[in-house]
Amino acid sequence: MSADRGFAPDPAAEDAPAMSDRESALAHDDKLELRLWLRLLTCSAMIEREVRTRLRERFDITLPRFDLMAQLDRAPGGLTMGELSSRLMVSNGNVTGLADRLVQEGLVAREPEAADRRTFRVRLTSAGKIAFDAMTPVHEGWIEAMLHGLDPQDMASLLALLGRLKRSLKASSDGRIRNAGKE
Amino acid sequence: MSADRGFAPDPAAEDAPAMSDRESALAHDDKLELRLWLRLLTCSAMIEREVRTRLRERFDITLPRFDLMAQLDRAPGGLTMGELSSRLMVSNGNVTGLADRLVQEGLVAREPEAADRRTFRVRLTSAGKIAFDAMTPVHEGWIEAMLHGLDPQDMASLLALLGRLKRSLKASSDGRIRNAGKE
DNA sequence: GGAAATTGTTTTAATTATAAAATAAAGGCC
DNA sequence: GGCCTTTATTTTATAATTAAAACAATTTCC
Known part of the structure; x- marks a missing residue:
């Protein structure tokens, strides 16, 4: 390495104007x-x-509420609180609070489960379905616009690499769980 | 498309065991x-x-506090509240609260800025520096372990593609700002 | 059948987070 | 100098979030 590279240029910037974020102050040898x-x-x-x-x-509407509704929209049979919690990767208590508020607003309904009285099945009400159907195409449009700078091949590569990353993360967390208490 | 693909197999799973997350219920034509x-x-x-x-x-320690300390650690001259807010991409009020608590714990110090009395310069105290130095190598080890399933070439590709994504996102948000109020 | 462990959910307390309004200091413009 | 706008931060109110404890129903194991 040449000695005159002592400062750290932003490696993501090819011609982008200044933007400071978590990466900004990383040393070039990190x-x-x-x-x-x-x-x-x-x-x-x-x-x-x-x-x-x-x-x-x-x-x-807030993002967490939209997020919860999106999961329900894709689950015609509804989801239990625990399923929502693991899909959204948030705590049980968080889902309880979000669901409570959505129920109050009439967008979501909680029904007791016949087979297991510990669980509730949560689903969109018809009002919730109507509200979500109005939002989802607009939401998709935003995402498309934000990712417009990537061509389909970039997106495919990125999706595949993130798939690998996801497996790596899963493997690492499975390993940690398997080793818990073995020290 | 063939008619018998009505269910949606997890596209990330090559041989991974079941895991449900936000992606799980996506239709194959999304x-x-x-x-x-x-x-x-x-x-x-x-x-x-x-x-x-x-x-x-x-x-x-909580993640937000660690995060704030990490930014300060990489900024020898300290950072203003606003710089912290934009680097961490959180609201001003959030930074105020976090900084308050870190000051109480003696990990961080706020000093008035001579040149501009509106701003404060926040920096790690020596206790904060010591605490952070103890955490950072361990933290880095965790990240390395989690990403262990990616080889260096995967990581390089992913870094580059995320760089492109970041530019796309920035371009999209710049465009939105430039168009604000022009309707 | 009954004790013990497990599972699903809610509750509690504290922290983190946001958006919007309020405050206050700087800077620009006559 | 004095007004107006901008900039930096805090305050306020509310929502989201977590971890841990509490609760309740189920399952397991004998």
Whole structure:
């Protein structure tokens, strides 16, 4: 390496104007894994932020509520609280609170499960279905526009690489669980 | 398309055991952009969740506090509240609260800025620096382990593709700002 | 059948997060 | 200098989030 590269240029910037985020202050010799994680987080947060803002402005709904409804929309038979919690990757208590508020608003219904009285089955009400159907094409349009700078081949590669990453993460967390208490 | 593909197999699973997340219920004909966004979010959330849990178990610190300290650690001259807010991509009020608690714990110090009395410069105290130095190599080890299933070439490709995505997101949000109020 | 462990959910307390309004200091413009 | 706008931050109110404890129903094991 040449000695005159002592400062750290933003490696993502080819011609982009300044933007400061978590990556900004990384040293040029930081670990590839760390750079990757921070960039992933930045991308994810950028999309999330944008979607959150637009959902509020356009539909006066919060992202977590939309998210929960999206899961229910794709599950015709409804989902239990636990299924919602694991799909959304949030705590049980969080789902309880979100569902409570959506029930109050009449968008979602909780029905007791005949076979197992511990569980509730949650599903969209017809009002919820109507509301969600109005939002989903607009939401998809936002995502498409945000990803417009990627061509289909970029997207396919990215999807595949993220699939590998997901398996790596799963393997790592499975290993941790398997080893729990063995020290 | 053949008619017998009415159910949706998990496109990320090559041989992975069952895992349900936001992607699980996507129809096989859903937009590539949407699949990509949900997979990105899943990966991001998986890492975040793991790091959050381990930081608490191992160092009894929350992820947002660690995150804030990490930014300060890489900024020898300290950062203003606004810089922290934009780097971490969280609201101003959030940074105020986090900084308040870190100051109480003695990990971080706020100093008034001579040149501009509106701003505060926030930096790690020596106690904060010591605490962070103890955490950072362990934290890096966790990330490395989680990404161990990716070879260096995968990581390089992924970093580059996420760089493109980041530019796409930035372009899209710049466009929206430029068009604000022009309707 | 009954004790013990497991599972599904809610509750509780604290933290984190947002958006919007309020405050306050700087800077620009006559 | 004095007004207006912008910028930096805090405050307020509310929502989301977590971890841990509490609860309740189910399953397992004898």
